Amino acid sequence: MKRTVAGLLATFITCLAAVVAGAQTPGITITDNDALVDFPNAVTFSLTYEGEVPPADAELSFGVDKFSCVELQSQIPVAVDPVTNTLAWQWVMIRSGNPPPGTDVWWEWTLTDVDGNTMTTPRQTVTLTDDRFEWQTVSAESIDLHWYRGDDVGPLLLDAAVAAQARLENEMGITLQDDVDLWIYGDSGDMRNAVLYIQDWAGGVAFSEYNTILIGVPPNIAQDWGVRTVAHELAHLVTGQFGRSCVGGSRPTWLEEGLASYAEGEPDEETTLELQNALENDSFTPLRSLNGSFPAHGGAAGAAYSQSYSVVDYLLDTYGQAQLATLIATLATGESYDDALTAVYGFNIDGLETEWRSAIGAAPRTIPPTPTPVAAIAIPTIPPISAAQSVPTPSVYPTYEIAPIQSTGDGLGDLYRPLAQLTLLVCCGVMLLLLVAALWLALRHARRKQERANEQ
């Protein structure tokens, strides 16, 4: 809320400045400078001016308000149409992927006349609003939560977010660095329509660089699934802020998911049962193999989350929150997982597994003496610079994600993969046709030769 007011004020001041600046510029007067949002597809920037001589060149600069290790902005040359006195350019997001709702986009125009004199319009800001719905907002100190379906859903989930933030801060030593926005859609379908590139099973997604979380929460499962998922995704976001790295540092998946599961609160019945089963059947996964991706589906995925919860629970219970915070900070410096653990706790991943197994009463496991080292940089959990970083959560109960940590990048890979498959298919088809034609020609040739031989 605070940010919305600040944003409005900033926009008002820049508008005022634009009018003043426009009036002072010799030759050209800006009469309209606007950005029209068609969420989530496009933003159309347009500038109308009056003047005897149109500008020789025009350039649009724009960027989005998000965390980035380097300053990112786009500069687009825009053709000048001397007849209409209007400049326009459309940012079509199907090419780049779209920022989440609530993101501020700034822009400015630079016009150059034939003599090389330039003028730049004052920077203006527009907020990407998902106006398909009538949003309501409830706020806590550092969290704004927006929702539109189910009267009790907003306050209920805000309480869940505040409780998770307190747990992160007081019991885990992980503090929030920037204000967070949660957009609670009425169901996962509505949510998926707000994101151009998203898996069709996703029920929630965290945009860590934008400090924004989107979750589809039908009111009838808000109390259980909604509350746990809000806590889980908030933990990913806050841990992501706390452990931000511009040097390629990352966290192993067991730590990332273990922290998020721990932030949900006391383990649910399913987690407790999975841990009991794994203990009875001695079926825990070697911890080192949970550094990277988790199993995609079913029981194995659930077991991986439960085990990760148990390991983080052990680390916190035995060594405390300050050590854990130091581990996250050390991993952010780009240390390998083994080196970071050794520096903070004095054991590597295998040593941790041995201690943890002993603490929960599992039989000792023989660990190969020379494990392949896994460099932190090899498995980017939170990529340092990218477009929207997504941590999707499936739309179905229970809480864990099917694909826990992955970067969506700009989604272009997804766009081109079907195209590549189609091209391959067409190529194969053409090859087959050519082969059949060649065979037919060869047969015909042989038959004619035979006929000619017979005639002779």
Ligand SMILES: [Zn+2]
């Ligand atoms: Zn997760």
